[in-house]
Amino acid sequence: MIRPLLCVAAESVVRDTTSGSISVFNILESVSGAGFPLLIQKAAFLAVWERSSEDPQSYEARFAVTLAGTELLRQSVSVNFRDKIRNRTLLTVNGLVVPQPGKLTFSLTVSDEVVASYAIDVTATVTATDEADAIPSLAPPVA
Amino acid sequence: MTKLTREDLRSLARVVILANTAPSLYRGLLDTQIIPLLKRGSSVAELSNYYDRVTSRAKRTEIELGIAYALLIALLTHEDGAPTPDSARLKWGPAIAELITRSTAATQSIVITDGPRAASVTQEQSASSRSSLPPPQVGIVLVD
Numbered sequence: 001m002i003r004p005l006l007c008v009a010a011e012s013v014v015r016d017t018t019s020g021s022i023s024v025f026n027i028l029e030s031v032s033g034a035g036f037p038l039l040i041q042k043a044a045f046l047a048v049w050e051r052s053s054e055d056p057q058s059y060e061a062r063f064a065v066t067l068a069g070t071e072l073l074r075q076s077v078s079v080n081f082r083d084k085i086r087n088r089t090l091l092t093v094n095g096l097v098v099p100q101p102g103k104l105t106f107s108l109t110v111s112d113e114v115v116a117s118y119a120i121d122v123t124a125t126v127t128a129t130d131e132a133d134a135i136p137s138l139a140p141p142v143a
Numbered sequence: 144m145t146k147l148t149r150e151d152l153r154s155l156a157r158v159v160i161l162a163n164t165a166p167s168l169y170r171g172l173l174d175t176q177i178i179p180l181l182k183r184g185s186s187v188a189e190l191s192n193y194y195d196r197v198t199s200r201a202k203r204t205e206i207e208l209g210i211a212y213a214l215l216i217a218l219l220t221h222e223d224g225a226p227t228p229d230s231a232r233l234k235w236g237p238a239i240a241e242l243i244t245r246s247t248a249a250t251q252s253i254v255i256t257d258g259p260r261a262a263s264v265t266q267e268q269s270a271s272s273r274s275s276l277p278p279p280q281v282g283i284v285l286v287d
Contacts, residue, residue, distance in 0.1 A: 015252065019166055020245040048248070063253075075255055086248035094256045 002055055002079070004116035005086075006048040009106045013044040013090045022046065022088060031104070032123045040096040045106045047116040049079060049087040057081045061110045063091055067122070068102035079110065098122050144193075145184030147210075151177055155209025165238035172213050181217040187225040190218055198232035212239065219243045 011026035024046060031040060045063070058080045065073040073093065081087045089108065098104060101124045107117035147155075154175050162168035172178060181190060194214040197207055211233055218225045219240055230236030 015250055019242060020248075020250070022250075073255065075253075077251075077253060080249060080251065082249040084247050084249045088248050088250045090250070090252040092252070092254045094254065 001114060002049050002051040002059060002081075002087075002110060003114065004047055004108075005050050007046065007106075007108070007116035007118050009043060009045050009118045009120065011042055011044065013046045013092070015088075015090065022090070028120050030121045030123065031098070032125045033098075034125050036098065036100050036124065038098045038122070040098060041094070043093045043096055043106075045091040045093075045108070045118065047089045047091075047108045049081075049089070049116070051081055051085060051087075053085070055081075057083065059110050061108050063106075063108050065093065065096060066105045066107070067098060067100070072096065072098070077108065079108075144189055145181050147177065147180070151175070151180075152206050152209070155213060156205040159205045159209045159212070165235040166242060168212060168235055169216065169239050169242050172209070172216055175213075177213050178217050178220070181213060182221055187218070187221055187223050190214055190221070191226060191228065194218060194228050198229075208233075212236075215239065216243070 008024060009028045010024045011028065013022060013024050015022050024044075028043065031038070051057075058078060061077045061079050063073075063075045063077045064071055073096065075091075077089065077091070079087055079089055091106075091108070101122050103119050104122045105117055105119040107115055109115045109117075155172070155177060158168065158171035158175060162171050185193070194211065197203070197211045197214065200207065203211065212235070215228055215230060215233060215236055216239065218228045219230075220243060230240040233239075
């Protein structure tokens, strides 16, 4: 059975067309917002899979983004090894609306036993209000 | 042992002279069709011995460099599981070995776009989202 070697979520994941190498930019570790719902304009998920030569080449998988167990996004994905031993699947989500704080999980599920997932915390930031307290006057009182 | 013609040797030298990066050298050598010729005409042991002999010389001509790189690629991509040659004997050997490792992975890039922008292949999102925005569209690009 195939197994995930690596999975991570980041702001962007790109592939160099000349060398074939993958680069991950700004790994997501946590996201915070002043107000909700919060729009994450761009998020990317990378999963690297490995199979043995006896395993089939193509697998039907499900990509999902969930917040505290509630699905925000779901998409069927075909993981195709195309005669090779490794597969790198890059999923870019342009525009993800997060309704409230919680644990945001990106997952690519092939079966119950084969899941690549990565979770981050989405928190609310408390905005400070800069209101000056009343400052007592230092001038002597006028008689 | 594989016999390379004069034209084969010239084309190897040409690739070496014109290449300015490891990827361009790798792709140039793949285009010559000499690598399958080497794999068909010689055993793994013969290729390995020849690689050791060519790379042991301190000074090499362009033809010898072309042969060395072609042998390296043939050994690294050999279906019969050749022993891993020492790629560090050649200036771009490690870079080419790295390229070959990466080319053994299939890569898929899928873009899920939130909005009415159409991609080359689109799919309907099956799950409903709490968002009031239009359902996202999917573009799939298969590479490699």
